[in-house]
Amino acid sequence: MSRSMVKRSLVLIAVVLSGGLLVAACGGGGDELLLARSFFQAARFDDRTSLGNMSLVPFTPQDDGIASSPSVEFVGEEERRPLQMIELSQALVETRDGETNFRNEKKMYQDNNEELITLAIESGREGEDPSNADIRGATQAWTARTGERVERNNNAGRREHFNGIRDSWNMQVAEERDWARKVSDAQNAINDERSIVDVSLYDFVRDSPEAVEVAEYGGELVTKRFTVTANVTKDEVEEERTMCFMVQKADLHGVPMPSAEEEGETTEGIVEGRWIITEIDKTSNAPCAGHEAAE
Numbered sequence: 001m002s003r004s005m006v007k008r009s010l011v012l013i014a015v016v017l018s019g020g021l022l023v024a025a026c027g028g029g030g031d032e033l034l035l036a037r038s039f040f041q042a043a044r045f046d047d048r049t050s051l052g053n054m055s056l057v058p059f060t061p062q063d064d065g066i067a068s069s070p071s072v073e074f075v076g077e078e079e080r081r082p083l084q085m086i087e088l089s090q091a092l093v094e095t096r097d098g099e100t101n102f103r104n105e106k107k108m109y110q111d112n113n114e115e116l117i118t119l120a121i122e123s124g125r126e127g128e129d130p131s132n133a134d135i136r137g138a139t140q141a142w143t144a145r146t147g148e149r150v151e152r153n154n155n156a157g158r159r160e161h162f163n164g165i166r167d168s169w170n171m172q173v174a175e176e177r178d179w180a181r182k183v184s185d186a187q188n189a190i191n192d193e194r195s196i197v198d199v200s201l202y203d204f205v206r207d208s209p210e211a212v213e214v215a216e217y218g219g220e221l222v223t224k225r226f227t228v229t230a231n232v233t234k235d236e237v238e239e240e241r242t243m244c245f246m247v248q249k250a251d252l253h254g255v256p257m258p259s260a261e262e263e264g265e266t267t268e269g270i271v272e273g274r275w276i277i278t279e280i281d282k283t284s285n286a287p288c289a290g291h292e293a294a295e
Contacts, residue, residue: 032226033072035275036245040067040230053202055277056195064282065234073242074291075226083250085197085215088190095186099179106172113165115142120166135162196221197250200273204252219252219270227287244288246279 035054042050043059044066051058059067110117119138123130130138132155139158143149150161197214198205205212225246232241250273259265281288 032075036070036228040070057277057280065232067230067232070228070230073227073229076224079223080220083219083221085193086218088193089215092186092190095182099183102179116162116165117169120169135159196248196276199276200250204271217252217254221250223248225288227291242285242287244281245277247275248278249273249275
């Protein structure tokens, strides 16, 4: 049996055991029903360890009620898209490098124009334009330190020079905020992608003999939706409720694995992650979109 098949078997067993269920109790519905039953069982007892291994969304007795006797009414087709971890990781590196280069240039500009920038910051804090005397004092201190002089050494010339420094500094401060936002957006993008990948492939990473960095591999993110009907009890009122589950898993491609043909050799293979619940429509009391016509 290949390593990926072994992993899938172990994961399936783990999901069943995490909910305290017996395989014989599963009936029809396949893996989707196993997952739904395990999820509701863990949610009922607030088993956060088990829930963290199978879901990114909660279903609490206080807010959502206690679900029992779930059945899977319809399972949609799988949708696949390429994983973007490599591209997103590279984008984050490039954005951080861009921010670092900008900060270095901004620091050089600040060091070269320290006296006039300090005056610009202080006068901006007070909400007033500096006086001619203040600009003259800052300009003279700047000239004494750098040996440079303004092009027109009079009140109008010094003020024009000061205004140019102030405007440039304000633009750089605003650009620095833009770079910080760009870095944050790039980090959030890779975090969003990895939030599913890391949970889906947790067992593979944990059990690998060597450290595995999942962001170094390509692969696919697989998504499917299935409609679940369950009896939900909340505030001592029981009702039948229909919910749409969205589950996702990550499959890594090109992962080095022991070769089945040559001992001591490796070959590139596919590692299949486990399904993770990433979204539940708890309020519509309706099947997943497109499932109505199939029922």
